[in-house]
Amino acid sequence: MAQIIAGDKFSIKEFPFEDEVHDLADFIVAHPEILGAEVTILARELQVPTAAGQKRIDFLAFDTENNQIDIVELKKAFADEKVLLQTLRYSNWIRNNPDTVRYHVKKEGVNINPEEIDTDSIKVIIVAPKISRTLAELCQYITAFDFEFIELQRFKDANDKVYAITDRLEVETIQPTPPTWQDTYDLSWYKQHAVRDQQISDLENAISALTGICDENAWDLRARYVKWSVRFQTTGGRNAFLIHVRKTQSHHLSFCLGEDFDLSKFPIPEKLKKSFHHKKGSRWWKTDLAVDELKSMVPLMEISYQNVMK
Template structure:
């Protein structure tokens, strides 16, 4: 099958599927372009245990603090050996959470204090697997799905050439996320809500201000035509999602105070947006994830004054 891409002048260009050079090529691309993995945030690559026998390609953490072993193949994964290799990494992490915690803390310390960087429950660590490959054999997927009761995700990554440009296309499909109890029986992961936030991340005053900020955010989203975004309560923040991509979040700082974060192509000062000076000075930008964090409650700014950020996030993520 041949595929062509048309431009404004209806001139067709051939789209050529080209292979990656190696698994390391895929690994480097995913680690440098962290949004390609969706809600999984890679925080280290080629992590080694003390005996240097366990070296997963990438370790990532998701919204709920689950650690993911990212197992990358540059061809169609086949056979139980791929599954067993990933499970050995999972076993290593569960047996050595202190080593992973040290790596996680080092990465965490590189972030600004307002940056969302979910922390696992180190006393009862949840571990899942993300398999990454250009294509998956249906039989392999069924074997994995039928064998495990831990969180499992599959990510296809393909590279195409259009003229002189290269295009990366990813597609993710997941199984229902579960964990297992001490008997090995599957149990569903906890749901998060205002109640769990009150119990774990903030107090009554923090919840009250966060709920008010949430309502104001929903009103602005409705005004600019984004009220169709899916709302998802996560362990440390509330995401407003377009499919698998976050457009913005209502987050809690380490002090339990609510703020808003927006996914943008570049830092707001470079975009020359019409924002209050206080917002520019008090915001923090994460270049890795292309997110700006606004401590809205601390600043005392109104959500309406942030409409330029809503608008740019809409352009960037929808």
């Protein structure tokens, strides 16, 4: 990633993006972590038909942490309210054409069963050097989709070294009311959607055990059911650990331990250490869910909880 400026050691000047299609998009491809550590770019300049004619989505991406489809809209200068209608058209098309997402997930080799993708969960990510606060405030009333706003500025010093600064624009959010057509996710929903009885039993026992552990340790976490995961979240919606629900195989359990966590030095059984998988640059560490081993993982849960409470 391009470096963040600290102090005034070098004389730097603004190095604006020339256009969205090439300069800004190329910069995002070179530094995908701008979108998030768990976000994988699936397609670039994806052509979609809309009521306004043939348009293109700058990036179609997928967030493996939240099992969420991401639509990325780039602006080289100022992103104003005009962006809203444009991105809503894209989001609506993607929601009505879920096989497009499944195709690209499979094509890019993303580690998720395409049939377990929550096609109702879509987030629009707007990236621009400056974003209208009015746009951000309007978007909070669009309850069908999530929105994220990333202000990205680029600079260059006298030695042609490039720097970038990112800032996520925050606005006061409202609690959305689920639309009447949206499913309510719970154990019954999983059973109705081909999750085997043994997996249902394992999931129920795991949720009960994890809830008990949270209560015993006075962690302010609550279980939230979504389409194919159960997330133990803070009041603000940050995930400390989560269960990835699977239909026929062992569920997965992920912990927010941080990208630099050194599991080898942690005092848990070697068998558990060997069961973990970690993608470089990711905050998340994944293992197969085993209810009888959850007590041994409490120290990992503690670290995950502290990480999201910082």
